[in-house]
Amino acid sequence: MEFINAFVVSLQSVWNDSGFAAFTLGHGIMILVGLILLYLAIVKEFEPLLLGPIAFGCILANIPETGFFGEEMNVMKAINYGIAYEIFPPLIFLGIGAMTDFSPLLARPVTLMLGAAAQIGVFVALAGAMVLGFTVHEAAAIGIIGGADGPTSIYLSTKLAPHLLGAIAVAAYSYMSLVPLIQPPVMMLLTSQKEREIQMENLRPVTRFERIVFPIVATIFISLLLPSIAALLGCLMLGNLFRESGVMDRLSDTAQNALCNMVTIFLATGTGMTMSAESFLVKETLLIIVLGLIAFIGGTAGGLILGKIMSKATGGKINPLIGSAGVSAVPMAARVSQMVGMKSKPGNYLLMHAMGPNVAGVIGTAVAAGTMLAMLK
Amino acid sequence: MHQPVTTNPFIIMLINMTVVFIVLIALMYLIKLIHFIDPTKPKEKKVETPAVVSAPAQPVETPAPVESNNEEIVAAITAAISSMGVTGVVKAIRPINRDGWKQSGRAFNMNY
Numbered sequence: 085m086e087f088i089n090a091f092v093v094s095l096q097s098v099w100n101d102s103g104f105a106a107f108t109l110g111h112g113i114m115i116l117v118g119l120i121l122l123y124l125a126i127v128k129e130f131e132p133l134l135l136g137p138i139a140f141g142c143i144l145a146n147i148p149e150t151g152f153f154g155e156e157m158n159v160m161k162a163i164n165y166g167i168a169y170e171i172f173p174p175l176i177f178l179g180i181g182a183m184t185d186f187s188p189l190l191a192r193p194v195t196l197m198l199g200a201a202a203q204i205g206v207f208v209a210l211a212g213a214m215v216l217g218f219t220v221h222e223a224a225a226i227g228i229i230g231g232a233d234g235p236t237s238i239y240l241s242t243k244l245a246p247h248l249l250g251a252i253a254v255a256a257y258s259y260m261s262l263v264p265l266i267q268p269p270v271m272m273l274l275t276s277q278k279e280r281e282i283q284m285e286n287l288r289p290v291t292r293f294e295r296i297v298f299p300i301v302a303t304i305f306i307s308l309l310l311p312s313i314a315a316l317l318g319c320l321m322l323g324n325l326f327r328e329s330g331v332m333d334r335l336s337d338t339a340q341n342a343l344c345n346m347v348t349i350f351l352a353t354g355t356g357m358t359m360s361a362e363s364f365l366v367k368e369t370l371l372i373i374v375l376g377l378i379a380f381i382g383g384t385a386g387g388l389i390l391g392k393i394m395s396k397a398t399g400g401k402i403n404p405l406i407g408s409a410g411v412s413a414v415p416m417a418a419r420v421s422q423m424v425g426m427k428s429k430p431g432n433y434l435l436m437h438a439m440g441p442n443v444a445g446v447i448g449t450a451v452a453a454g455t456m457l458a459m460l461k
Numbered sequence: 462m463h464q465p466v467t468t469n470p471f472i473i474m475l476i477n478m479t480v481v482f483i484v485l486i487a488l489m490y491l492i493k494l495i496h497f498i499d500p501t502k503p504k505e506k507k508v509e510t511p512a513v514v515s516a517p518a519q520p521v522e523t524p525a526p527v528e529s530n531n532e533e534i535v536a537a538i539t540a541a542i543s544s545m546g547v548t549g550v551v552k553a554i555r556p557i558n559r560d561g562w563k564q565s566g567r568a569f570n571m572n573y
Contacts, residue, residue, distance in 0.1 A: 193492040196485040203481050207474035214470045223470065293501045294492075301491055309484060447488070448481055455480045459473065460465045 106148035110361030117364070118142035118356070121254075124261075131261035134234065134352045138254065141356020152357065163354040167249070170242055172351035173235035174319040179344025180235075180446070181299070181323025182336045184414065188439040190294050191287035194394070195406065195437075199444025201390035202410030203452045205230030205383025209375045216371055221245055224456045226372050229256045230379025231449030232263070232413035238355060239316055240453045243461060250358035251369040255376035263416045264423070266377070267384050267408050271424050274388045275404050279395060280428035282403040284437045295328040302447070310454030312461070317450050383411040387441060409438035412445035 099105055121139035125132040144150070144160070152160040166172045189195060210227030214220060225245040228237050229252060237256040241249045259266065271280075299321035307314035326336035391407025405425050409417040421438035467473060496502065539551045 190492055190496070193489040196489045196492075197482070200478075200482045200485040204474075204478065207470070207477060211470035211474060214468070220465050220468045220470075220473070224473075289503075291499055291501045293499045294495050297495045297499075298492060301495065302488060305487065305491060306484065444485065448485060451481050451484045452477055455477045456473075459467075459476065 101149060103148040103150070108148075108361065110365050111146040111148060114146040114359060114361045114364060115143050117359070118146070124258075131257055133348060134257050135261065137349055137352035138257065138356040138359075141353040142250075142359040143356075144353075145357045145360045160354075160357060163350050164357060166350055167238065167242060167354045167358070168246070170239055170315065172347050172354070173239040174315040175347040176235045176344065176351060177316050178319040178323040178339050179341075179347065180414070181320040181325075182327045182339035183344075184320075184324060184327075184443055184446075185439070186298060186324060186328075186443055187290040187295065188287055188436050189443050190290045190298055192437070192440050195440030196444040196447075197394070198387050198390055198407045198410040198441035199412075199446075199448040200410075201407065202383040202387035202412075202441070202445055203231065203448050204386035205379040205381070205411065206449070206452050208382035209379030212375050212378055213371075216375070218368070218371075219245075221460055222248055224460055225252055226375050227379060228252075228449065228453055228456075229259065229372075229376040230383045230411070231445070231452060232256070232260055232380065232383065232411040232417065233446060233449040234260065235351075236316065236446075236449050236453050238351065240456065243457060247363060248368065248372065250355065250360075250364050251372040252376075253355040254359065255373050258373075259376050259380050260413045260416065263380075263411075263413050264420050266380050267411075267417065267420045268424055270381055270384045271388060271405055271408050271420075274385060275392065277428060279392065279404050280425060281432065282395065282400055283429070283432050284403055284406075284434065285401065287436060292328070292330065296325065299324040299328070306447075306451065306454075310451060310458060312457040313450050313454035316453075317447070320446070320450070380411065384408045387411060387445075403432075403434055403437065406434055406438040406441055410441040410445045410448070412442065412449050414442050414446060415439065417445070418442040 118139045121135050121142065124130045125135035125139055145152070150160075152158060153164070154161075206227040206229075208227075209230050210223045213223035213226045218226060221244040225237075225241040225248055228240045231237065234253070234256050238249065238253055241252045245252075303314075303318050303321040306317050310317075323336075323339045326332045326339055387407035387410035388404055389407070390410075391402065391404030394407075395402045395404045403425060405421045406418075409421045411417050415435075418435055418438035418441075422433065422435040425432040425434035467476075535551060535554060538554060542551065
């Protein structure tokens with residue numbers, strides 16, 4: 085009898101400590117969301133390197149009684165610190181800098197304007213968010229989705245609206261993976277066949293001197309002007325210096341491969357861990373997803389419109405399609421410009437021309453984030 | 462967080478877009494300055510424009526002999542074309558002065 089009693093009490097205790105006892109419908113829905121994101125990542129290959137760990141983090145975050153965010157330190161809590169204290173986004177930027185070739189931008193610096201124009205999407209979404217009742221800080225964090233720059237979105241939302249981080253990160257990365265579906269209709273709508281067929285002149289060669297001096301000068305200038313983004317921009321340019329110096333190959337290799345991959349795992353899993361049922365299953369999440377789409381479309385349109393103006397001003401030397409690449413999403417947006425250009429005229433290679441506004445978009449989004457931080461924080 | 466200077470979204474948009482444009486225009490001039498002072502840039506030579514430039518593009522280029530003696534490269538290119546479902550004989554392989562494909566390949570794996 086005593087044995088049965090002990091057995092029952094033990095079983096009861098195991099049940100009470102288990103996640104099943106505290107499992108709610110909200111947890112179930114969020115685990116389902118995680119599974120759908122995993123499906124999109126693995127089967128549909130939508131940004132699998134990011135959506136995969138985000139989805140898995142989402143599943144883990146919705147298992148009750150794990151103690152991930154309790155008093156005691158554990159690995160998930162440590163990962164969360166990396167996001168809360170803005171450690172991971174600059175480290176990702178270090179890798180991006182090491183992977184990015186700034187030569188197209190240096191060869192045709194006027195394309196920086198396209199990266200600036202595409203930031204209009206950020207502020208269209210910001211205005212929309214404020215109209216829908218979000219506070220100015222929340223609206224700024226939502227708007228930056230339009231920059232199509234994952235690390236900057238995470239960086240700004242942890243500073244201005246940490247409670248919206250999960251929804252903002254998921255919206256940003258989901259739309260970035262959907263760039264090939266979102267942008268082409270806007271590009272077709274805003275450009276004529278004749279404009280799409282414009283073949284651009286080859287870019288001039290860029291010297292090693294220019295490629296080395298640019299990241300140094302840009303860091304000093306932008307960091308002095310907007311110190312709040314010095315970590316982001318400094319890491320981007322440091323990574324690029326590793327790449328271009330020619331004497332730091334080992335560091336460049338580590339930054340663009342091992343380090344970037346490790347930080348991606350932490351950043352994406354940690355972002356997924358913010359998608360708990362309590363913070364994600366709210367009507368604001370739906371609004372953020374809609375506003376994110378508006379931001380993307382607005383940014384694409386902004387870049388294209390300035391592209392058209394520049395095309396007219398230069399007597400047809402610039403194909404306006406490269407303007408859409410100003411929304412960052414490196415290099416996906418540049419590839420979309422290339423794809424649409426090739427469809428309009430086979431042999432019309434726009435990829436390297438579009439890489440100029442594409443990397444300008446990364447800088448532009450960081451500058452927009454820095455300006456908003458200066459104004460709002 | 463302190464009280465924001467303004468909560469009017471249109472003023473925020475105006476201020477931010479102005480700052481973004483000013484910073485990027487300044488960066489544009491910095492890039493031009495770097496190019497200007499670059500001691501390593503090659504001296505600009507006057508290149509005589511060949512008559513071909515003004516001529517309209519030829520619709521079809523006359524096939525030229527294969528310019529590579531490397532049979533492996535020829536075989537690999539032929540196999541790649543065949544795998545796309547195109548049948549035929551490779552008559553000419555000429556390097557073209559465009560690096561779009563190379564750059565496309567380089568960019569392919571660097572999404573973030």
